[in-house]
Every structure is written in C-alpha cells, then in structure tokens.
Amino acid sequence: MSQHSSADVFVPSGTLQLGVFFQGVNSGTIWKAAESGSQTDFESFRRIAQTAERGLFAAFFLGEGLRLREHLGRPHALDVVGRPDAQTMLAALASVTTHIGLAATQNTTYNDPADLAHRLASLDLISGGRAAWNMVTTDNAWTGENFRRGGYLDHADRYVHAEAFVRTAKAIWDSWAPDAVASDGAAGDWPADGAVRRVHHEGQHYTVDYTPRLPRSPQHHPVLFQAGDSPDGRDFAARQADVIFSAHPQFDAAVAFRDDITERTLRAGRPANAVKIMPASEFILAPTSAEAAEKKAWVRELQIGPQQAIAYLEQFWGRQLDGWDANGPLPDIAPAVEETSETRGSGFHGAKAVELTAQWRQEAAEKGQTILQFVRAKAARSDASFVGSYSEVADTLADYARVGAVDGFNISPWLIPTGLDDIVNHLVPELQERGVYPTQYRGTTLRENLGLAVPERAAAGEPAVR
Amino acid sequence: MSTIDDRTSTASRAGFLAIELDGAGWNGTGFGSTEGFASLAEAVLTAESAGFHVATFADAPVAGRANALQRAAYAGPVTRTIALVPEVDTVYTEPFHVSTQLASLDYVSGGRAGWIATAAEFPETAASVGRENVSGSALAQEAAASIEVSRRLWDSWEDDAVIRDVATGRYIDADKLHYVDYETPAGFGAPYSVKGPSIIPRPLQGQPPILAPASIVGAGQVPADAVDAVLVTAPTPELLTAEIRDVRHRLGAAVAIVGELDVVLDARGQAAGERAAGPASGRARYVGSAAGLVDFLEPLLAEADGVRLHPASLAVELEELARLVLPELRRRGALRAPLQDGTFRDLLGLPRPASRYAHPSTTAAAGK
Numbered sequence: 001m002s003q004h005s006s007a008d009v010f011v012p013s014g015t016l017q018l019g020v021f022f023q024g025v026n027s028g029t030i031w032k033a034a035e036s037g038s039q040t041d042f043e044s045f046r047r048i049a050q051t052a053e054r055g056l057f058a059a060f061f062l063g064e065g066l067r068l069r070e071h072l073g074r075p076h077a078l079d080v081v082g083r084p085d086a087q088t089m090l091a092a093l094a095s096v097t098t099h100i101g102l103a104a105t106q107n108t109t110y111n112d113p114a115d116l117a118h119r120l121a122s123l124d125l126i127s128g129g130r131a132a133w134n135m136v137t138t139d140n141a142w143t144g145e146n147f148r149r150g151g152y153l154d155h156a157d158r159y160v161h162a163e164a165f166v167r168t169a170k171a172i173w174d175s176w177a178p179d180a181v182a183s184d185g186a187a188g189d190w191p192a193d194g195a196v197r198r199v200h201h202e203g204q205h206y207t208v209d210y211t212p213r214l215p216r217s218p219q220h221h222p223v224l225f226q227a228g229d230s231p232d233g234r235d236f237a238a239r240q241a242d243v244i245f246s247a248h249p250q251f252d253a254a255v256a257f258r259d260d261i262t263e264r265t266l267r268a269g270r271p272a273n274a275v276k277i278m279p280a281s282e283f284i285l286a287p288t289s290a291e292a293a294e295k296k297a298w299v300r301e302l303q304i305g306p307q308q309a310i311a312y313l314e315q316f317w318g319r320q321l322d323g324w325d326a327n328g329p330l331p332d333i334a335p336a337v338e339e340t341s342e343t344r345g346s347g348f349h350g351a352k353a354v355e356l357t358a359q360w361r362q363e364a365a366e367k368g369q370t371i372l373q374f375v376r377a378k379a380a381r382s383d384a385s386f387v388g389s390y391s392e393v394a395d396t397l398a399d400y401a402r403v404g405a406v407d408g409f410n411i412s413p414w415l416i417p418t419g420l421d422d423i424v425n426h427l428v429p430e431l432q433e434r435g436v437y438p439t440q441y442r443g444t445t446l447r448e449n450l451g452l453a454v455p456e457r458a459a460a461g462e463p464a465v466r
Numbered sequence: 467m468s469t470i471d472d473r474t475s476t477a478s479r480a481g482f483l484a485i486e487l488d489g490a491g492w493n494g495t496g497f498g499s500t501e502g503f504a505s506l507a508e509a510v511l512t513a514e515s516a517g518f519h520v521a522t523f524a525d526a527p528v529a530g531r532a533n534a535l536q537r538a539a540y541a542g543p544v545t546r547t548i549a550l551v552p553e554v555d556t557v558y559t560e561p562f563h564v565s566t567q568l569a570s571l572d573y574v575s576g577g578r579a580g581w582i583a584t585a586a587e588f589p590e591t592a593a594s595v596g597r598e599n600v601s602g603s604a605l606a607q608e609a610a611a612s613i614e615v616s617r618r619l620w621d622s623w624e625d626d627a628v629i630r631d632v633a634t635g636r637y638i639d640a641d642k643l644h645y646v647d648y649e650t651p652a653g654f655g656a657p658y659s660v661k662g663p664s665i666i667p668r669p670l671q672g673q674p675p676i677l678a679p680a681s682i683v684g685a686g687q688v689p690a691d692a693v694d695a696v697l698v699t700a701p702t703p704e705l706l707t708a709e710i711r712d713v714r715h716r717l718g719a720a721v722a723i724v725g726e727l728d729v730v731l732d733a734r735g736q737a738a739g740e741r742a743a744g745p746a747s748g749r750a751r752y753v754g755s756a757a758g759l760v761d762f763l764e765p766l767l768a769e770a771d772g773v774r775l776h777p778a779s780l781a782v783e784l785e786e787l788a789r790l791v792l793p794e795l796r797r798r799g800a801l802r803a804p805l806q807d808g809t810f811r812d813l814l815g816l817p818r819p820a821s822r823y824a825h826p827s828t829t830a831a832a833g834k
Contacts, residue, residue: 031630031637032630032632032635039628040573040666040667041573042542042543042573042574042576046543065665066562066665067661067665068643068663068665074640075638075640075643075663076640077636077637077638077639077640078635078636078637079637080637081637081638082623082627082628082638082664082665082666082667083665083666084566084569084570084573084574084666085563085566085567085569085570085666087536087567088535088536088539088566088567088570088571088574089539089570089573089574091535091536091537091539091540091574092539092540092542092543092574092575093543094540095507095540095541095542095543095544096543096544110560110562110563111560111563112558112594112595112596114594114595115558115559115594115595118533119533119536122532122533122536123533123536125532126506126532126536126537126540145659145660145661146562146660146661146662147560147562147658147660148560148561148656148658149560150658181530191529196529206595206596207593207596208594208595208596209593209594209596210590210593210594211590213527213528213529213530213531214530214531214532215530305635306635307634307635307636308635
C-alpha cells in the first residue's frame with residue numbers, strides 16, 4: 001500500500017523553481033522606458049540568461065510567433081515585435097551558460113516531426129542536457145501563408161495532431177539505445193549494430209520513415225513544456241508534458257488547477273507528481289510596498305499608452321477609432337463587423353463584437369473608467385502580477401510552496417535587459433531564507449534541476465535496425 | 467606611394483582560409499569528441515586563433531552529427547573574428563524557418579554569419595519528412611527558390627524599421643515592413659508561396675553572404691547573382707586551379723571563388739601517406755608535408771578568393787596548420803589579415819546592401 005502512495009497522491013515538494021520568459025513581443029515589455037535596451041542584440045539575451053543563472057533559475061524560455069501580429073490589415077506597430085529564432089538563440093546561449101535550462105517554443109503545425117525532433121535533440125546535446133520544448137499548435141491558414149505546407153488543421157484536430165507529432169518525436173528520441181555509443185567510441189564504431197530503431201509513422205498529416213541520427217543526451221531527451229488550457233489541452237499535457245506553463249497564478253485558481261491536473265495525470269496513468277506547474281507571471285518589486293505600488297503604476301503607464309488603448313479597442317470594434325480620446329469614455333458607436341474577424345496573432349477569436357462592445361461600455365461606465373483605465377485593467381493580466389516588497393512577495397510565494405499550489409513561476413520581465421536584477425538580488429535570497437528555493441543547482445541537466453525522472457526507453461517499437 | 471601600391475596589390479592577391487569543423491559537433495556530452503577536442507568551443511577557438519577566417523559546419527545526414535546551424539550559433543558568442551558558416555539544406559526544409567534561423571545566427575555572431583546553401587539528393591531525408599525524393603535539375607530549382615525566399619525576407623524589414631518613437635507610441639514604422647509574396651516559378655516540382663514579412667528585424671549584415679556548390683550555380687540553376695561565393699571542387703589538386711579559372715569564367719567576377727581541398731599532413735611522427743585518409747570525398751586531396759602545402763596554397767590563394775580546407779583529422783591537422791602553414795602563408799603575404807570587428811561581408815569585400823524594398827522617397831521622408 002505504501003508503495004502506491006507516492007505515485008497516487010500529489011506530494012508538495014515544498015520548494016519553488018523559477019523560469020524566465022524573454023517575451024520579445026507584445027505590450028508586457030516597457031520599451032518606452034529610457035533604461036529599456038535592445039530586443040534583438042545578443043547582449044540582451046546573454047544578460048538575462050546569465051542573471052537568471054546567477055539566481056539559480058531552472059529555465060530560460062523563448063516564445064515563437066510565425067507570423068507578425070497585424071492590426072487592421074497591417075503589422076501592429078505599437079508593441080515590441082521582431083525576435084530571433086528560439087533554437088538558434090538558445091544554442092548560442094548554451095555556450096555562455098552552464099546550468100540553466102533552455103526552452104524553445106516550437107510549433108507542431110509548421111514543422112516536420114523528424115526534422116524538429118532532430119534539431120531539439122541537437123540543442124539538447126549541444127547544451128549538455130539542458131533543452132526543453134514548449135509544444136504549441138497553430139491552426140490558422142493565415143500563419144500557414146509563410147510555409148510550404150500551408151495551414152491545414154481543423155481547430156478540433158489540433159491536439160490529435162500534436163499528440164501524434166509528440167509521440168513520433170519521443171520515438172525518435174528513444175531510437176538510440178543508452179549504450180549505442182561506446183564510451184571510448186571512435187567515430188565509425190557507432191552506433192553499435194542493432195542499437196538504433198527505425199521510426200515509422202503514417203498519419204493523416206505526415207509520413208515519417210526515419211533512422212534517427214543522434215544519441216540520447218545526458219537527460220535522455222528534451223523536457224516537454226505545454227501551455228494549452230482547454231480540457232483537451234490539459235489532457236494532452238497530463239499525458240505527454242513534463243511542465244505546464246499555466247495561466248493560473250492566483251492562489252485559489254492555482255490550487256484548483258493543480259487538483260485538476262493531478263486528477264488528469266493519474267487518469268493518464270502517470271504518477272501524481274509527474275507534471276510540474278509553472279504559471280506565467282510578472283513581478284513588480286521594491287524595498288517597500290508603497291514603492292512597489294508606485295512602480296506598478298509606472299510600469300502600467302508604459303505598457304499601455306493612449307495609442308495602444310485605442311488600438312486595443314479597434315481590434316474589437318473592427319474599425320479605426322483614432323478620433324477617440326483615450327482619456328474619455330468608451331466609444332458609443334457600433335463595431336464595424338458582426339463578428340470580429342480573427343484578430344491576427346493576438347489570440348482573440350471570433351467574439352461577438354456587438355454584444356461584447358456593449359458589455360464593455362456598460363462595464364466601463366459602471367466603474368467610471370476612461371478608455372485608458374479600462375484597457376489597462378483588461379490587458380495587463382494583473383492576475384498574473386505579484387506586486388509588493390521583496391519580503392511580502394517572498395511570504396506570498398512561500399505559501400504557494402507549502403501547499404504545492406505550483407512548482408514555480410515563469411517570470412516575464414517587463415524590462416530588458418535588467419528586469420531580473422531585483423528578483424535575483426533581493427527576492428531569491430528572501431526565498432532561500434524561507435527554505436523554499438534552491439541554494440544550488442542540483443545537477444547540470446534541466447531534468448535534474450526540475451526534479452523530473454529520466455524517462456524509460458519504450459520497450460516496444462519497430463525491429464531494431466542499423 | 468609605392469608602399470600603398472604594394473599593399474594594394476598584396477591585398478588583392480591575398481586570399482582567405484576556411485576550415486570545415488565537422489567532427490566537433492557534439493560538445494559537452496563526452497560523446498563523439500573523437501577528433502581530439504574536448505568541445506566544439508575549443509575547436510572553433512583553435513581555428514580562430516590559428517588565423518582561419520571562416521569556419522564551416524557540415525550538415526549532410528551522418529550519424530552523430532548535430533545540427534550545423536546550432537553548432538555555428540553555439541560558436542558565435544565565444545569567438546570574435548571568424549565567420550561562422552553552416553550548411554543548411556534547401557530541399558526538405560521550410561524556407562521561412564531557414565531565413566529566420568540564419569538571420570538569428572547573424573545576430574548571435576555579431577554579423578559573422580554565412581550560409582552554404584545545399585541541395586543534394588538524400589532519399590532518406592525525403593522519406594523522413596514524407597516528401598518525394600528530389601533529384602537532378604529540380605535540386606537547383608529548390609535551392610534557387612529557398613535562397614530567393616531568404617533574401618526577400620531578410621530585406622522585408624528595412625534597416626530603420628524599429629523606430630521606438632515614444633511620442634507616437636510606435637515601436638516600428640509599419641511602412642518599413644514588407645510582404646515578400648514569393649511564389650515558386652511555373653513548372654516547379656512542389657509549388658509553394660511565402661507571404662512574409664519576416665518575424666525578425668533585418669540581419670546585422672543586411673544580407674548574410676550565401677555560398678553554394680559551383681555545380682548548382684549557373685544558367686537554369688541557381689542564378690550566379692543569387693550567391694556571393696561558390697565552392698569549387700576538382701578531382702585532384704593539379705586540376706583545381708584550372709577548374710577555378712573555368713568557374714570564374716563561367717560565372718563572372720562578381721562571385722567569389724572558394725577552392726575545396728582535403729588535407730592530410732605529416733604529423734605526430736607519421737607520414738601523411740600512412741595516415742588513414744578516409745573514403746573518397748570527390749574533392750582534391752593534398753597529402754604531404756606542411757611546407758609542401760604552403761607552396762601549393764600560395765598560388766592557389768592568389769587564383770581563388772579563398773580556400774576551404776577539410777582536415778583528415780581535425781585536431782591533428784589543425785595543430786600542424788596553426789603551427790606551420792598559416793604563419794608561413796601570412797609571412798608570404800598570401801593571407802588576408804583577420805578582420806577585427808568585421809562582418810563576413812567585409813571579409814568578402816561586399817558592401818552592405820540596402821533593402822530591395824527601401825524606396826529613397828520613404829527613407830527621405832522618414833529622415834525629414
């Protein structure tokens with residue numbers, strides 16, 4: 001009986017891990033501040049990654065968007081945009097870091113499983129077992145216009161396709177036996193005969209017939225992140241992922257999400273602690289809570305200015321609103337479309353515009369909010385913000401650790417490249433004093449540092465081939 | 467006066483040296499460091515300090531070989547002067563990804579990125595991605611299309627597209643971003659289109675140099691003006707100079723010529739001829755002493771713009787090259803000085819081009 005307890009019941013680790021998400025797009029980063037640096041120079045990435053590593057962060061995380069966000073038919077101009085390829089940047093960072101995990105968001109729709117699995121395995125080897133893959137799917141033909149394969153997925157098929165893709169990737173990473181490479185092996189002596197399995201997959205969207213070319217890394221294969229929040233997305237994560245990059249940082253929501261994921265994980269036949277949860281979050285910290293509140297007002301002002309507030313409404317009104325005063329009430333005109341067309345790249349899909357805009361007008365009027373105030377409240381994801389003095393926020397986080405509401409936080413700095421400095425210099429020591437944060441890296445692989453088990457090599461598979 | 471003339475003529479005769487770093491691609495794992503280097507970083511730094519101008523990274527499918535573009539990216543932050551030039555396939559890859567990855571390599575290397583655009587027949591790669599095997603003349607068509615997509619995407623953000631204009635709240639000037647609307651030409655095997663713009667600002671070099679095997683460049687293949695340099699192969703060292711002249715005649719003076727040479731040297735008490743030279747590569751192969759190699763390379767570097775060496779054993783040959791070959795070539799004035807804070811384009815003598823989408827009128831208007 002006791003042997004079951006560790007697998008069947010979620011047991012809090014009592015500690016937290018931190019990750020950093022270098023966003024590179026959208027309004028979270030305050031590019032208008034004088035101290036805001038380049039979004040593309042390597043030095044900005046190096047600075048953030050090395051600061052994170054100094055703070056014993058588990059992972060450095062990059063996103064991906066395969067078509068530029070558009071606004072009313074043109075590239076959206078008001079927010080940070082234009083970022084390097086995730087895996088290329090992470091391979092470069094691997095040479096100037098030693099312990100931090102390197103997580104790349106990569107799309108299952110616009111890649112081939114054999115090619116993507118090979119490149120991720122490559123990053124994993126180059127970094128000495130520190131790679132992670134944040135698995136995302138896209139289903140719109142609009143993004144597909146940048147790709148040979150186009151956009152071919154039904155929305156409902158996204159996770160079916162993603163799961164087949166991930167299973168294929170795992171089979172590719174499982175292909176080489178642990179001892180396929182002799183420790184003293186000269187090139188040409190490996191792989192040993194029979195130590196590599198051929199991977200064959202024939203699916204609705206792709207066909208793979210492949211003899212993988214890379215051995216396993218020190219962590220066997222890249223750690224898998226996933227962020228989808230729908231029931232299908234959660235089940236997908238429970239079956240396949242190691243870490244969920246969740247959207248539920250608030251305490252009660254985090255506890256409820258943990259319970260839900262634990263249940264789904266067990267249902268998927270995995271141990272209760274198999275899936276780590278790290279919500280996306282923003283930290284605005286200062287020596288005192290009053291200073292933090294002041295800083296928050298400053299950050300919000302720079303994140304959403306008057307032009308961005310108007311543009312935000314334009315997405316939903318489907319028309320230009322440039323005559324409207326951001327410091328006045330919401331527009332009392334009807335939206336231009338019955339149903340907003342897909343707002344390109346913003347993640348907003350087909351809300352009923354007339355209904356929504358009317359509801360917003362009412363909401364803003366009741367709260368006495370101007371356009372600017374209303375949009376700042378709507379767009380800032382304040383539920384993902386931790387604002388306060390270093391010790392206050394450390395106390396709050398310690399509560400999360402004790403009950404295991406989350407395994408850590410994936411922090412989006414709002415300032416590049418110095419946005420992690422106060423977190424690493426002040427918050428991390430406070431967390432360490434409370435005994436809820438590591439005082440050293442446990443190992444050199446991401447899997448070790450996240451406390452994840454090394455996956456077993458699947459027993460089955462096609463006949464071994466050379 | 468005469469000194470300046472001498473320098474000029476020396477510079478025009480002097481060439482650059484590239485080295486293929488295959489075999490050093492699996493750093494940090496304790497795996498496969500069979501070429502005598504503990505890591506990829508050590509190998510590329512050794513090549514850089516030896517005075518090589520360019521490091522190339524093979525990517526043809528071979529067991530144990532990590533992705534070439536990632537290996538080049540890994541080398542970016544730890545090197546200062548050496549150009550980092552991976553092979554990237556054009557046939558079974560997504561041109562949009564390739565363009566973004568190469569632009570990113572340019573950022574992480576501070577403008578030292580290049581691209582050896584390859585298009586070879588690999589039925590196994592075709593099967594791995596569920597594509598029909600591409601062969602024959604269709605290979606060069608694929609390469610031409612992918613190169614054109616990358617070049618357009620690299621230009622799709624004008625240089626001054628990121629304006630960070632606090633007064634108007636605009637991070638970019640949307641007028642300086644452009645759709646590329648690429649479509650493959652009529653008769654293309656598996657037609658496709660690419661919309662753009664790119665998802666990354668223009669590379670630091672504007673257009674990172676593109677190299678390709680001379681065998682796929684020319685009329686009806688990859689147009690000569692689509693590449694900045696070609697790799698020229700001949701069956702023997704004796705035939706290499708003639709082949710270089712032929713290719714230069716065929717493609718014109720605007721395309722830089724890089725001769726390809728396998729190198730097996732007397733080293734560590736063994737004569738070159740006794741050392742395992744590996745299977746035939748199809749390239750000219752020099753087998754002999756370091757002094758003989760210097761004598762062979764000196765005129766070759768005057769004939770070609772550069773020579774790429776493929777060492778039989780990276781660590782063994784690199785040691786001899788660094789100790790005996792490059793210093794003597796430098797002494798003879800046959801090698802260009804490594805570029806401090808230069809780009810790969812600078813090395814090739816290429817100016818930084820304006821974006822094809824930049825209109826003088828809009829530039830002027832923005833400058834007001």
